[in-house]
Amino acid sequence: MELRLENFTKRFGDVTVIENMDLTVNSGEMMALLGPSGCGKSTTLFAICGIHKMNGGALYFGDRDVTTVSAQGRSVGVVFQNYALYPHMTAEQNIGFPLKVQRMPKAEIRREVERLADLVQIGNLLDRRPAELSGGQQQRVALARAMIRKPDVLLLDEPLANLDAKLRLEMRSEIRRIQRETGITAILVTHDQVEAMSMCDRIALMRDGKIVQLDTPEQMYRNPQSQFVAGFLGNPPISFLPARADASLTLANGQTIERPPGLEAMGDVVLGIRPEHFGPQHGTGLKGKVVFVEPQGREELVDVRLDGGGDIRSILPAGDPIRPGETVDWGIAPGTILAFGPNGDRL
Amino acid sequence: MTSRMLGIGFLSPAIISVCIFFLLPVLLTVVFAFTNMSTSTGIMGGDYRINTEQLRSLPDLDVSEATVERLETAGFQITEAGLTALADQFSKDTAEELREDYLGETFESRRDLERVLKDLDEPIRRTRDRKEAADLFAVTLIGERFGTEEEFRAALGTTGIDAVDHDVLTEFAYTGWTWTTDNFSLLMELPSTLRYAANTAFYVVATLTFNILFGLFLAISTFYLPGRLANTFRAIWFLPRILPPVLYVLMWNWFTWDNGFIATVMGWFGVPAKNWMMHTSTHAWTAIVLINGFVGASLGMILFSSAIKAIPTSMLYASEVDGANRWQQVRYIILPQMRWPILFMTSYQTLSLLTSFEYILLATDGGPGRSTEVWALAAFHTALNNYGGNLQYGFGAAYALVLVFIGIALSVAYLRFFNFKELLSKPRIEQ
Amino acid sequence: MTAHPRIWHLVLILSIFSTPLVIMYVYQVIDSIASPDPGSLIPGEIDLSNWRFLWERIDMGRPSIWMVTFNTFIFASTTAFLVTLLSTTAGYALSRLDMPGRPYFLGGLIILHAFPTITLIIAIFIILQFLGLFDTLLGIILVKAALELPFGVWIMKGFYDTVPWEIEMAGVQDGASRFRVWWELVLPQVKPGLAALLIISFLSGWSEFVLPLVLAPGSSTQVLSTYMNAVIQDDASADFGLFKAIGMFYSIPVIVIYLVFQKQLMNIYGGGTKG
Structure with missing residues (x-):
């Protein structure tokens, strides 16, 4: 079911946290609300749940206006960061609770619970209480409980934050699988760009209560609309170098780079160079000295301090015998330089 | 159900009981402090009446002798009531004749009335009878009950009592309570006021000091003892806190009275038996401070122990690695962390020590003499339990009012210990 | 260490x-x-003759110990039940429910929690006389429960505060009303708090002395504390054997609770609370 948020405004006391935000999530789509903490993504989630009241604007599930409908009256399933399982109930009672509230007959509840338990693959754990379940299993129970009412929208609030690294990887694909299988419209709230990029169809990147860019993960990575977006996405992060644009691009340290085609701006700019686009495989052009090498197994990160100042980072396949102190002259892949104006907008 | 409705439903029973037993009593303490309520005035209001015994104290109020006489006998009037009595005690015919000829008539003196009685067709013959019969028609206010002030004043008017005395007599005749500020002027005048205040100050400061120092000592020392030993001492010191006060003080009585433990042990050394709790005021104060102090130290130990437990052990290990000895560890690591618990304990205990009198009541009851009478106990004795039998609610309330004011001021100050932001933060579910 | x-x-x-x-x-x-x-x-x-108060009147005009014990039990348990009941609802409202004036209620609660209620006893004495509840068990039960209430609400609010908000949010999201969320999801999480409050207010009622002394002085409403005090006051010979036997009898529930729940009790009292 399509979800549409129009002119959404939220205030806490005198502080306006979100002003006139629009957001449309297509039916069956998984959308990420991504952003640093305090950007308003959780506030948006709570407004969609109905836990927070909206101070302005409207919310539609399909054609139904649910702006003033209470949380109980909306059909929204939520998975919370700490799962919020009811500690005194078994997994089965947890999953069945939403149906029990609806006074569904017991046998039917039992059948539904088993169906969901199969979907999230915890059929053998239904008698256990949350304290007897591992983090990943609790997560699956929470997911089943959120989905048993066949909600219009599924909301996931930092669902992976409390898991260790290995489980996180596993649950990432599990959640995506379940969302695809059921075709449910889902919103994932996260501050982790890897989660957002790997799990979602589209990402809404938020900052200070505004959506700064809404795009597919690939587009957002390759084609960021602002310096903030470019800096937020990518791990290891992009390097920024201030420069002056005239006939060519003159870096602050005096070195020059060729103007990328299509760049029309003149004057002060900030160049963004992703680490995979800088290295010996891209020829020569920027001279500097290696100041730090961080091996990561498959690849290694190399920090280069450019002659005359400015740091730039490269990511290289492991095995290159590069040591700190070495002087290098590496190039930038053609057509990959991102340029931003003084206000941070993409040029 | 919205949370607003639910909230009102959930809170209202508590709010009602708070209103009846907190807010109303606070207000009434103020109100009562400005009255002369006591056992003799009652609490429900009263009527207007002067009886024979009270007549003697009237001259003290600068009421003229003529007025007192007039109160007793204000003259004579032929009334139906008098006639009925006359018919019963003497003769129906006489009464009938008197009614026909004289009903409603008044006589200035008994002699005038006696003459009438003698001159009737059916006269009362004997002089002594005439005197008695005349008295049946005497108009007097003594012993008569008037429901309202107006009635009483009207009666005063008919007796012809000098109007200058009306106000004094009305006030004098009122048997219920009245508004007055006398309680406070009395508080200012009585030398005992200062005495009780000084007693209270001494009691609070001494007990509080003992509570905190000894509570800290208990908490810190049991912290360094191995588990079982520490638990034993904690158990010994926790008990005073939860034992019923009556039993706890009884144990102290046994310990200190003249047939008790100390007296017995001292007896072995030839010291004559005496009551070690009540012998002198010094003995009494020592007992009071220790009895309250042990209970307070018990609370202090529990409070401070849990505060010490909250100190991260890594901090203590680090200080040991840094070569700090025990004393330095206590001085530089533990004590600085105790600042808030100590402040909390101080403010909280000040308030409860100022106002509680349970243990003192049970142990010394303010004695010997009045040497351990603290303010709160004085309020209790004045209003609720004195030997004279006349409980002075109004005066007691004036005592209590002082404590109520201090209590409100200190508990508002105590609000500062709590996080205001937390108070003002909104619940996270908005419905 | x-x-x-x-x-x-x-x-x-x-x-x-x-x-x-x-x-x-x-x-x-x-x-x-x-x-x-x-x-x-x-x-x-x-010598068990100290315990004779159990099977005979120790002197004339004193009520039987069993009636006094029954009174004490009724007084302490009803008080504990009332305090726990009202604190359970009021604590939840103050901890969780969005309603007008909530900060003022909370501030008032803290002030009441600190306020020395014993100073009000003179006014309460007169109020009970007005209400016709003077010298009745019901009167002292109501007063004791009301005076313990700020402490109880404070304790229960503390327990509710530790229940994660997400549990309630999840309940609301699952379609349950706020009342149902409280009853079915939150209340089970604060059971230890309910038990603690029941025990503490029972102990407090069982030990209470001044309120019955002042507000219910008659012999038919005597409780163990006033009974024991009266025996001590009236006995000129200071028969400590008898006193102590009565004391033992009186403190049995306290000792039992102390032995069973010592650790939990210390934790509760250690939480910076009144007691």
Whole structure:
């Protein structure tokens, strides 16, 4: 079911946290609300749940206006960061609770619970209480409980934050699988760009209560609309170098780079160079000295301090015998330089 | 159900009981402090009446002798009531004749009335009878009950009592309570006021000091003892806190009275038996401070122990690695962390020590003499339990009012210990 | 902590201070079951005559101990039940429910929690006379429950505060009303708090002395504390054996609760609360 948020405004006391935000999530789509903490993504989630009241604007599930409908009256399933399982109930009672509230007959509840338990693959754990379940299993129970009412929208609030690294990887694909299988419209709230990029169809990147860019993960990575977006996405992060644009691009340290085609701006700019686009495989052009090498197994990160100042980072396949102190002259892949104006907008 | 409705439903029973037993009593303490309520005035209001015994104290109020006489006998009037009595005690015919000829008539003196009685067709013959019969028609206010002030004043008017005395007599005749500020002027005048205040100050400061120092000592020392030993001492010191006060003080009585433990042990050394709790005021104060102090130290130990437990052990290990000895560890690591618990304990205990009198009541009851009478106990004795039998609610309330004011001021100050932001933060579910 | 060689210093000092208490405890038990031996501390033979108050009136005009015990039990348990009931709802409202004036209620609660209620006893004495509840068990039950209420609400609010908000949010999201969320999802999380409050307010009621002394002085409403006090006051010969036996009898529930729940009780009292 399509979800549409129009002119959404939220205030806490005198502080306006979100002003006139629009957001449309297509039916069956998984959308990420991504952003640093305090950007308003959780506030948006709570407004969609109905836990927070909206101070302005409207919310539609399909054609139904649910702006003033209470949380109980909306059909929204939520998975919370700490799962919020009811500690005194078994997994089965947890999953069945939403149906029990609806006074569904017991046998039917039992059948539904088993169906969901199969979907999230915890059929053998239904008698256990949350304290007897591992983090990943609790997560699956929470997911089943959120989905048993066949909600219009599924909301996931930092669902992976409390898991260790290995489980996180596993649950990432599990959640995506379940969302695809059921075709449910889902919103994932996260501050982790890897989660957002790997799990979602589209990402809404938020900052200070505004959506700064809404795009597919690939587009957002390759084609960021602002310096903030470019800096937020990518791990290891992009390097920024201030420069002056005239006939060519003159870096602050005096070195020059060729103007990328299509760049029309003149004057002060900030160049963004992703680490995979800088290295010996891209020829020569920027001279500097290696100041730090961080091996990561498959690849290694190399920090280069450019002659005359400015740091730039490269990511290289492991095995290159590069040591700190070495002087290098590496190039930038053609057509990959991102340029931003003084206000941070993409040029 | 919205949370607003639910909230009102959930809170209202508590709010009602708070209103009846907190807010109303606070207000009434103020109100009562400005009255002369006591056992003799009652609490429900009263009527207007002067009886024979009270007549003697009237001259003290600068009421003229003529007025007192007039109160007793204000003259004579032929009334139906008098006639009925006359018919019963003497003769129906006489009464009938008197009614026909004289009903409603008044006589200035008994002699005038006696003459009438003698001159009737059916006269009362004997002089002594005439005197008695005349008295049946005497108009007097003594012993008569008037429901309202107006009635009483009207009666005063008919007796012809000098109007200058009306106000004094009305006030004098009122048997219920009245508004007055006398309680406070009395508080200012009585030398005992200062005495009780000084007693209270001494009691609070001494007990509080003992509570905190000894509570800290208990908490810190049991912290360094191995588990079982520490638990034993904690158990010994926790008990005073939860034992019923009556039993706890009884144990102290046994310990200190003249047939008790100390007296017995001292007896072995030839010291004559005496009551070690009540012998002198010094003995009494020592007992009071220790009895309250042990209970307070018990609370202090529990409070401070849990505060010490909250100190991260890594901090203590680090200080040991840094070569700090025990004393330095206590001085530089533990004590600085105790600042808030100590402040909390101080403010909280000040308030409860100022106002509680349970243990003192049970142990010394303010004695010997009045040497351990603290303010709160004085309020209790004045209003609720004195030997004279006349409980002075109004005066007691004036005592209590002082404590109520201090209590409100200190508990508002105590609000500062709590996080205001937390108070003002909104619940996270908005419905 | 590592064992310290000079730890016996501490043990010695602690022991010296603890001796009076330990002596009191020990003789409290001994004297209640041994015949008193004046001028000596060595107990005589086992003598249960101190406990005669259980099967006979110790003097004329005193109510039977069983009626007094029954009164005490009714007083303490009804008070505890009332306090727990009202605190359970009010604590939840203050902890979780969005309603007008909530900060003022919370501020008022803190002030009441600190406020020394005993100063109000004169006014309460007169209020009970007005209400016709003077010298009735119901009167002191209502007063005691009301005076304990701020403490109870405070404790329960503390317990509710530790329940994660997400559990309630999940319940609301699952379609349950706020009342149902409270009853079915939140209340089970604060059961330990309910138990603690029940126990503490029962103990407090069981030990209460001043309220019954002032507000219910009649013999038909006597409770164990006032009964014991009256026996001590009226007995000129200071028969400590009898007093201590009554004391033992009186404190049985306290001792039992103390032995069973000592650790939990210390934790509750240690949370910076009144008690």
